Amino acid sequence: MGISCLQIVKKQVDFLKSKKLDLKYIINTHHHSDHTSKNEKLKELYPKAKITISEAYTNMIDNNPDVLISEGSELKIGGIVLKFLLTPGHTPDGLCIIVENIALLTGDTLFIDNCGRADLPDSNISDLFKSLQRLKQLSDDLTVYPGHDYGPKPFDTLHNQKKTNPALLAKNLDKFSKIP
Numbered sequence: 001m002g003i004s005c006l007q008i009v010k011k012q013v014d015f016l017k018s019k020k021l022d023l024k025y026i027i028n029t030h031h032h033s034d035h036t037s038k039n040e041k042l043k044e045l046y047p048k049a050k051i052t053i054s055e056a057y058t059n060m061i062d063n064n065p066d067v068l069i070s071e072g073s074e075l076k077i078g079g080i081v082l083k084f085l086l087t088p089g090h091t092p093d094g095l096c097i098i099v100e101n102i103a104l105l106t107g108d109t110l111f112i113d114n115c116g117r118a119d120l121p122d123s124n125i126s127d128l129f130k131s132l133q134r135l136k137q138l139s140d141d142l143t144v145y146p147g148h149d150y151g152p153k154p155f156d157t158l159h160n161q162k163k164t165n166p167a168l169l170a171k172n173l174d175k176f177s178k179i180p
Contacts, residue, residue, distance in 0.1 A: 009041045022046070024077055025067070028053040029107025029147055030091040054086055054093040069095055087135070089128020090116030096135065104142040104158060110135055112144065112151025115167035129176045136168055 016023055023046040028036050031053065039051055050066035052075075057065060067075075073084045083098040087109040094116070097105040108116035109131055118125035140159035162168050170176035 009038050009045070012038070012042070013045060023049045025049060025075065026051045027082075027097065028065075029096070029105065029109075030054070030094045031057060032091065032108070035107065035147060054084075054095045056086065056088060056093040085134065087131035089118060089124055089126075089131045090120070091122055092124070092127075094131065098138070098142065101139065102141075102143065104135070104138065104144050105147075106135070106144055107147040110144060110161070110165070110167070111146045111148060112153055112156050112161065113165050114150060115165075125177055126173060129170070129173045132167055132170075132176075136162060
């Protein structure tokens with residue numbers, strides 16, 4: 001039996017309340033419904049929270065975004081700085097977030113030992129390969145937190161992923177396109 005959207009929202013809201021936090025931003029790493037379906041309910045519970053998505057969004061989600069992110073945009077939330085990278089490929093509006101030069105939130109662009117699919121209607125394998133090449137240029141010290149826990153562990157250092165992840169090891173688009 002699956003978990004309902006309301007159960008997931010309750011879990012998130014309970015966490016926010018337990019830490020005495022107020023939700024300021026609802027950041028979407030891309031428009032797929034498994035990442036955006038809770039936007040409306042969260043916005044209902046936290047009307048001042050700003051739905052945030054890539055500038056490449058172009059009406060891909062049902063909600064009207066409050067903030068459109070461009071390459072290199074930054075948001076300061078309390079004392080924490082989020083820096084955004086546009087990483088199209090899995091979707092045209094993919095983005096990754098560098099948190100305080102410590103963490104890299106990758107949505108569906110990069111998973112542990114894999115990457116997001118590039119065989120969906122709005123995917124582009126060449127763009128995904130280029131986005132992954134950009135991520136390879138980032139600091140080895142970043143800890144990668146993907147949008148899904150599909151790998152052997154829920155998170156890892158970018159250093160380790162550069163050594164083990166077939167999507168990051170591919171030397172060119174041809175080799176990347178042949179990864180199962």
